[in-house]
Amino acid sequence: MSLLAIENLSFSYPGRGAVLTGITASAAGPEVIAIAGPNGAGKSTLLDLLSGQRRPESGTCRIQGRDAHVMGREELCRLVAHVPQMIPGDVPFTVEEVILTGRIPHGRGLYENDDDHAAMELAIKRTRLNDFRGRRFSKLSGGEKQRVLVAAALCQQAPILLLDEPSAHLDPENEAQLWDLFRALRDCGHLILVVTHHLALAAQNADRVWLLNLGQLAADGPPCDAMRPADLERVFHVPFHWHRSAEGRVFLTYGR
Amino acid sequence: MADNLRSRARWVLFASLLAAAVTAAVCPFLGGSGMDYGKLWRQESPDWNIFVTLRMPRTLLALLTGAALSGSGALFQALLRDALATPSSLGVSAAASLGAVTAIAFYPGGETAFPLVWLSALAGAAAVIGLVIALGHLRRFSSFTLLLTGIAVNGICTSLVLLLHSLAGITKSFQITHWLIGGVDAIEYSALALLALVLIPVFIWMLRLSRVLNVISYGETWAAGRGVDFRKVTWQGFAAGALLVGSTTAVTGPIAFVGLLVPHLLRRIVGPDYRLLMPASLFGGGAFLVICDTISRSAFAPLEIPVGVTTALLGGPFFVWLLWSR
Numbered sequence: 401m402s403l404l405a406i407e408n409l410s411f412s413y414p415g416r417g418a419v420l421t422g423i424t425a426s427a428a429g430p431e432v433i434a435i436a437g438p439n440g441a442g443k444s445t446l447l448d449l450l451s452g453q454r455r456p457e458s459g460t461c462r463i464q465g466r467d468a469h470v471m472g473r474e475e476l477c478r479l480v481a482h483v484p485q486m487i488p489g490d491v492p493f494t495v496e497e498v499i500l501t502g503r504i505p506h507g508r509g510l511y512e513n514d515d516d517h518a519a520m521e522l523a524i525k526r527t528r529l530n531d532f533r534g535r536r537f538s539k540l541s542g543g544e545k546q547r548v549l550v551a552a553a554l555c556q557q558a559p560i561l562l563l564d565e566p567s568a569h570l571d572p573e574n575e576a577q578l579w580d581l582f583r584a585l586r587d588c589g590h591l592i593l594v595v596t597h598h599l600a601l602a603a604q605n606a607d608r609v610w611l612l613n614l615g616q617l618a619a620d621g622p623p624c625d626a627m628r629p630a631d632l633e634r635v636f637h638v639p640f641h642w643h644r645s646a647e648g649r650v651f652l653t654y655g656r
Numbered sequence: 657m658a659d660n661l662r663s664r665a666r667w668v669l670f671a672s673l674l675a676a677a678v679t680a681a682v683c684p685f686l687g688g689s690g691m692d693y694g695k696l697w698r699q700e701s702p703d704w705n706i707f708v709t710l711r712m713p714r715t716l717l718a719l720l721t722g723a724a725l726s727g728s729g730a731l732f733q734a735l736l737r738d739a740l741a742t743p744s745s746l747g748v749s750a751a752a753s754l755g756a757v758t759a760i761a762f763y764p765g766g767e768t769a770f771p772l773v774w775l776s777a778l779a780g781a782a783a784v785i786g787l788v789i790a791l792g793h794l795r796r797f798s799s800f801t802l803l804l805t806g807i808a809v810n811g812i813c814t815s816l817v818l819l820l821h822s823l824a825g826i827t828k829s830f831q832i833t834h835w836l837i838g839g840v841d842a843i844e845y846s847a848l849a850l851l852a853l854v855l856i857p858v859f860i861w862m863l864r865l866s867r868v869l870n871v872i873s874y875g876e877t878w879a880a881g882r883g884v885d886f887r888k889v890t891w892q893g894f895a896a897g898a899l900l901v902g903s904t905t906a907v908t909g910p911i912a913f914v915g916l917l918v919p920h921l922l923r924r925i926v927g928p929d930y931r932l933l934m935p936a937s938l939f940g941g942g943a944f945l946v947i948c949d950t951i952s953r954s955a956f957a958p959l960e961i962p963v964g965v966t967t968a969l970l971g972g973p974f975f976v977w978l979l980w981s982r
Contacts, residue, residue, distance in 0.1 A: 451880075451881060453877070453880050453881070473880075473883045473884075473885055474883035476883070477881065477882060477883035478883075481881065482877075482880075482881035483881070484877040484878060484881070487874045487875050487877070487878045488737065488873075488874065488875050491873060491874055492873070492927075492928035493870070493873075493928060493929070497870075497929070498874075501870070501871050501874065501878070501882050502882065504867070504868070504871055504882040504883055504884060505882060505883035508867070508868070509867075510864065510866065510867055510931060511661060511662055511665075511867075511931070512661075556882070
C-alpha cells in the first residue's frame with residue numbers, strides 16, 4: 401500500500417479552465433519529491449488538493465490507502481501537514497506558540513498536554529530552533545520564519561509534509577540548510593513534497609521530481625530522468641544544461 | 657510551559673473575576689445623591705428599595721452588557737485578524753440600533769416593547785453579520801475592506817435612524833432620542849434573567865473556542881492546515897457576536913468604544929493569547945462598564961449623564977492613540 405496515491409486527479413476553478421488534468425502519481429514511502437513547473441502549472445493547487453483544502457473535480461487522492469476527501473479534517477491533518485508559502489508576518493505569538501499550533505489536530509482541549517510539548521521539543525530539536533523558542537515570530541528573518549513553520553508541521557507528526565515554495569525568499573545559506581533538513585526528515589520516515597522554482601537545488605537534493613506543465617504531469621522520476629534538458633526547455637522556454645564537476649558532482653544550469 | 661500558561665490563565669481569570677466582583681459589589685453603593693447606609697443595613701425604604709430595584713439590576717445589566725460588548729470586540733478582532741474590528745466599526749451596533757428604532761417607531765408600546773425591540777435589534781445585527789460573511793467568503797473581501805464597508809453601513813443606518821426619528825411624531829421621537837442616547841437603566845429582574853440566559857452560554861462557548869481563535873489569527877490557510885474549519889468557526893463567531901451585540905443594544909441602546917478599548921487595553925497586559933485575553937475581556941469589560949456607569953451617575957450628581965458619553969470620552973482618545981501607535 402502506497403503512502404500517497406494520486407489517481408486521475410482533475411481540478412478547475414469556477415469560471416476558469418482546468419488547472420489540473422488527470423494527475424496520476426504515487427509515493428510508496430519516505431522520499432523528497434520536488435514539484436516543479438512554470439507559474440500557473442497547478443503546483444500549489446495540487447498541494448491544496450492533497451491537504452484537503454480543495455476538493456477535486458474528479459479522481460482520488462489516497463493516503464495510506466484511504467481517500468483523503470472522505471476523512472475528517474482533523475484526521476487528515478494528522479496524516480498530512482501543509483506549510484503555505486508564508487503566514488501573516490505580524491502574528492503576535494512566540495516561536496513555541498506557533499509550533500504548538502501543529503497540535504490542534506491531536507486534540508481541542510484548551511491547553512496543550514505533555515504529548516504536545518514532547519512533540520514540540522522534538523520539532524525544535526530537529527529544526528535547531530532552540531535559541532529562538534521564546535522569540536516573537538514577527539521579529540524573525542524570512543529564513544527563521546520558514547524553519548518555524550516547518551517545525552510546526554513536524555509538531556503535527558504527520559508522515560506527509562507538503563511545502564509550498566519554502567525557500568522562495570531565502571538566501572543561499574538558509575536555502576541549503578532547508579534542503580538538508582528535508583533530507584534529514586526523509587531519513588526519519590517522512591514523505592516530503594516541495595513545490596519549488598529552484599530547479600538546480602531540486603536536481604541536487606530531491607529523490608524524485610514531478611514536472612507539471614499546463615496542469616498535467618509532464619515527467620515523474622529521478623532528477624536526471626525527469627529533468628532532461630529538452631523536456632525542461634519545452635516547459636520553461638529556456639535552454640537547460642546538465643554538468644559534471646571535477647569531483648563528479650552533477651548539477652543543472654539554465655539560460656541562454 | 658504548559659503549567660506556566662495554565663497558572664497564568666488561572667491568575668488572569670482570578671484577577672478579572674475579582675475585578676468584576678469587586679466593582680459589582682461596591683459600585684451599587686456609590687454615586688447618585690448618596691445613600692443612607694444605616695437604612696440600607698436595616699433594609700428600610702426608600703434606600704433599600706432603591707438599592708434592590710434600581711442600583712443592583714442596573715449594575716448587573718452593566719456587567720452583562722460590558723462583558724458582551726468587550727467579548728464581541730475581542731471575538732471580531734480575532735476573526736478578522738484586525739485590531740480595529742469592533743461591533744461599532746463593522747456597523748453591527750448601528751444596524752442593531754436601526755432595528756430597535758424601527759420597532760420603537762412602528763409598534764405601539766415603543767421603547768417598553770422589550771421582546772419586540774430585542775428581536776428587531778437582533779435582526780439588524782444579524783443582517784449586517786450576514787453581509788460581512790457574504791462579502792468575506794463569497795467576494796473574498798479583506799478585513800480592511802470589510803471595515804470600510806462597516807463605515808458605509810454605519811452611515812446608511814444612522815441616516816435611516818434619523819429619517820425614522822424625523823417621521824415618528826413627537827412622542828415616538830422622544831422615545832427614540834432617549835433610547836439612542838444609550839444608557840444602563842434599571843431593568844426588571846425577569847428581563848435581566850432572560851438576557852443572562854442568552855448571553856452566558858455564548859460567553860462559555862467563546863471561552864472554549866479561545867485556543868482555536870489563536871490559530872485563526874494565522875490566517876485561513878494555516879488554520880485549515882491545522883484541521884480548523886475556518887469558515888464554520890468564522891460563521892459561528894459572527895453569529896455569536898451578532899447575538900451579543902443585538903441583545904445588549906436592544907436593552908441599553910448604543911454604547912460605543914467598549915469593544916475597542918477593553919480588549920486592546922487588556923491585550924497589552926495579558927498578551928495576545930485568547931485563552932487569557934477572552935476571560936479578561938469578558939470580566940474586564942463588565943467591570944469597565946460598571947465603573948463607567950458609576951462615573952456617569954456621580955460626576956454631575958444629582959444629574960446623570962448617559963454611560964455612552966463616559967465610554968466615548970474615555971474610548972475616543974484611546975482610539976486616536978491606537979491609530980497613532982499602530
